[in-house]
Amino acid sequence: MRTELTDTTSSKVNRALLDARRAIGSPTMGLVLTLVIATDEENAYDAVRAASEASREHPCRIIAVIKRTSRGPLKLRQTRLDAELRVGSDAGSGEIVVLRLHGALTAQAGSVVLPLLVPDAPVVAWWPADAPDDPARDPLGALAQRRITDAEAAADPVGVLDGRAGVYAPGDTDLAWTRLTPWRSLLAAALDQKPLPVTAGAVESEADNPSAELLARWLENRLGVPVERITTDGPVITRVRLETTGGEIQVDRPNGSLATLVLPGSPDRKVALKIRSKAELVAEELRRLDADEVYASALRRRPARAALSA
Template sequence: MKTELTSTTSSKVNSALLAARRSMGSPTMGMVLTLVVVTDEENAYDAVKAATDASREHPCRILAVIKRPARSHQRRHETRLDAELRVGADAGTGEVVLLRLHGELIEHAGSVVLPLLLPDAPVVAWWPVDAPAHVALDEIGTLAQRRITDAYAVEDPLAELRLRATSYAPGDTDLSWTRLTPWRSLLAAALDQKPAKVTGAVVESEEGNPSAELLARWLADRLVVPVERVVTDGPVITCVRMLTEDGEIRLDRPYGALATLGVPGRPDRGVALKIRTTAELIAEEMRRLDADEVYASALRSRQAELLT
């Protein structure tokens, strides 16, 4: 069920949501959190689709804040809120509200969103592109327990990581880090299989990849060893090697969804290591709402100077 409201208010949107739920027989008690997606019109479709797919694992109310700045030929007082409500089959397992903020209203997004948050439920905020410099102090960020950015979506990902390091607050995370979960799990498991002192490491990836940067920082921070980065044709991270006295522990994925894990003294074996969708990454982040101290440590690693 879809409902469109033009030149509306948050109060009217709430009333329309209640009416839609009653007509569909869909109570809010099954929703576990509110996901606020802050984006622009160009990226709204993909972001809302990813959020809706993620909500199948975590039923939630999705509030898509779509900013529509006034164009040069428009008068400054042309400020309004348009909303599109999706409930039932059109919204996955929860509710979707598209909030289009026109003109000066974009400077007051927090006031628009606040009345629409699920009561007594956690809030996750996600900026698919163009996140503010300090997300924890942003008007939307102050409402959220978890704040998600994506350094891969900006023009200079490594500069974005440096910005995230200086402005980090507990609850911040980045999808560039989330993409590393399978890599970190396999590398940690390989060290469990072959306990050995690591003397160095190498991360191979496409140039300027923020996940490769974070992986290098994580290895340097956890193992306290120098980490070399090698530029390849990609895509994304293609190989990680940890150097030990007994030989290399190697996780190699030149292409495709299958990687090869090599441990000294044992035969190589194939492991699944696909490039995950944005929906899968968001779903993973919604599983935990506490501060990710490992991410913070890697992001602000003292070894970072050696890796830039």
């Protein structure tokens, strides 16, 4: 069920949500959190779709906040709130509220969203693109226990990571880090199978890939060895090599879906290591709401680095 409201208020949106739930025969809520998406018109469709897919695992109220800007002096622009509500089959396993803020209201996003949060439930804020420099101090980020950014969408992904290291607050995370979960699990399992001292490492990826940079920082932080960054044609991360006293451990993924795991003294074997969708990444992040100290440690490690070419 879809409902559109023009020139409305947060209280009217809340009443419309209740009316919509009653109309489909579900006046009670089974929502576990509120996911606030701060986005623009260009990225709104894909972000809401990904969040809707993720809500099948985590039933939630999705609030997409779109700030509409227009030309001319701010005092002459019309201040207005428009809303689109989706409940039932149109909203996955939760509810979707798309808010479009016009005029002076764009500076009051936190006040607009606050009355619409699911009562007594955690809040997660997500910026699919154009994230603030300090997410925890952003009006929407201040409402959230978990704040998700995506350095991959920035013009200078590695520079953005360096900036966020200086303003990190518990609850901050980035999808560039989430993309590494299969890599980190596989490398940890490989070192468990071959517990050999590691003397050096290398991460090969396309240029300026933030996930590759975080992976290199994580390896340096955990293993205490230098890790080279080597630029390839991609896609994304293509290979990780760890030099050990007994030979080289290698994970080679040339095509973005299937990898080859090479261990000293063992036959090579194929492992699934696909590039996951945005919905899968968001669903993973919604599984935990506590501070990710491992991410914080990797983010804050900023060694001198020199990119090589392969």
